[in-house]
Amino acid sequence: MNKDFQNISSELLEIYSKKLKVKSCPHCKSKRFIKHSRYKYTQRFKCLDCGRTFLPSTGTSLHYLHKKEVFIEYSKIIREQGLLSLKKMRELCNISHLTAFDWRHKILLSIPESNRKLKGDIFCDDIWFVYSQKGRKLIPGARRRPLPEPFKHREFTVRMISMNNHSRNLMKIVKVGDLYFKDFFEAFANSIDRNACIYNISKNDQLKKFAKEKAVKHIIPSIEEAKNNYKLFQTRSEIKNFINKILKGVSTKYLQLYAGYYSYAKNQVFDAISEKFLNHRHVWFTYTRLEDIYYIFTKLATKVLFAHENKRFWKSTRNMVIPERSMILKIDEDLYKYISGISRIY
Template identity: 30%
Template sequence: MPSIERKALIKELYKETETVQVTGNYAKHCPHCESKSISRYGTQKGEQRFKCGECGKYFKETTGTVLGRIRKKSLFLKFQDAMINEEYCSIKKMAERFGVSVPTAFNWRHKILLSLPELNCKFQDETQIDDIWIRYSQKGRKGLEYGKKRGGTSHKGDSNYQVKILTATNSTHTEMKVSNIGRLKKADIQRSLGDKITKKTILISDKHKSIQGFAIDNKLEYHSFKASQHTTKDGKGVQLLNNIAGRMDTLLNRTFKGVSTKYLQLYVNWFKFKENSKNNIKEINLQNEILSKKYTWDLFSNIEGIYGNFIKNHSARTYRCPQQQKFKAQNWNQNLAFKNSFI
């Protein structure tokens, strides 16, 4: 089909006729000063506007959320639905399918990943734990001397080029966190997954000094085995975890042909969300989830800064700032944004 006809068809399919209902029911406090003394104050472009009784500023329910600055809101929500409920698919394919540019599809994907609901759960019983290794990558970081090739380092084994995704899983729930680059230490485990572990957690892992140390520090039951033996004497192993590691590798390296370390946690969150929602019967209203996250825009506009902090604090790599697309930050809530930081 000629591309003009194709574009027209896409437009027809995704006509902006349905307006997104933003009721204002989720505006509970002022995003500028967090005051709860707010009142309705007319509408703007069909959306309920509010005034804060404390600081006097105006805002809408979408202020600070990723939906706030999206013009094609209903298309954006369809894009989100496809990301959550369909197979993983490349940015290029998504751009073609939704009739948006590749950079728009790229930004939309990251905005959606930043506002995914958290399905929180603490481990109460046998839990397999290990670090999954992914090579450090600066894919797409324009203006950097070593550009793309840097991701394809030939360093074998554990090195300062291996990004660690600390992963814990049982048969119903999985937690994953990009913890550090280089050797995983006790402190990395504590910082990354410490709040998901309880006194009742029983850790199962191959012989990993740091995990053992973490278990001892936290007085946790711990079962380990030599990697060559695959299981403990009574048959405890890390099959679930190995399965996740295999699928992560395929996803990152084949489906997406490599993911920049800067965005790795976002893709980890995507995978984690899809895994965990398989076991979650509760209906999640994704639009309301987006609206309840008032700091997502700040996170989105600070991704480079958050990544820079991660490189400086948790790796032996040198942080280099690339030429980058600048986004105007809201900046009203930077502390909150960093507190909720994704790395």
């Protein structure tokens, strides 16, 4: 056997030979590429348009990973046991705290999105979280100290809208501050089937307006119904519990990623080494530019002061421009595109 194949698990070989599908150049999206020698245990390709070379894993959650075998184990633990604490993952996989943190985010950035519309009875709730800068050093009030007064103001509440029917959950961080009709529209106009019926759990007038505009049936559950039907509020209590208790709070920078995890894992097997997760080639870019995207977000969509916290730097994406569409957001409009949309940044 070729020496490059020694000590390589069959799982890793399977990922490279079967699960990763190379359909275009990850740098420029051209479909004109050729095989270009081999790299260790896998095929290398060369793009005929931009001239750059790439591997099947370029841009994915596996990009630049030294310990891919351990990453596979890490992914399996999440699949079997859910998101465990970083401390636990560090111990189980014998990796550093930072690696456990980074891998988790790369995995969360790989969550597949579905274009299927929500059908039937849709329970819609408006869920808020206090703006969190957990883990961000240099910022007064971050992490476990009581929040300074301005942070208690509703201008500093992060608004998440949840839409779920019996088989699927959609959760989007829409903005910081009050919700308007157009926020619902931006976030959900394309996700609701025409024959759906929206249950307006939080009795939000703007949602009512949205339903009217979409010509979708709309019901505000009566007080009796709400009292007797705890399921109406189940999503709210579950996601709040997940974010605030189990994860002990999540920085707003990452909130959409964790909401994505909750939504996906609730109804489906969360398998980060499955084909569906692995074939996302925006992961590396988004992961390395997350701080920049967050910076723009705080500037445009919040009144939170931004403080640079880390000096981590990745040469490979530093000169790539964050696409225009994420730059044009205004305060009221598109927080949703900011954080939820980062997984669709390409």
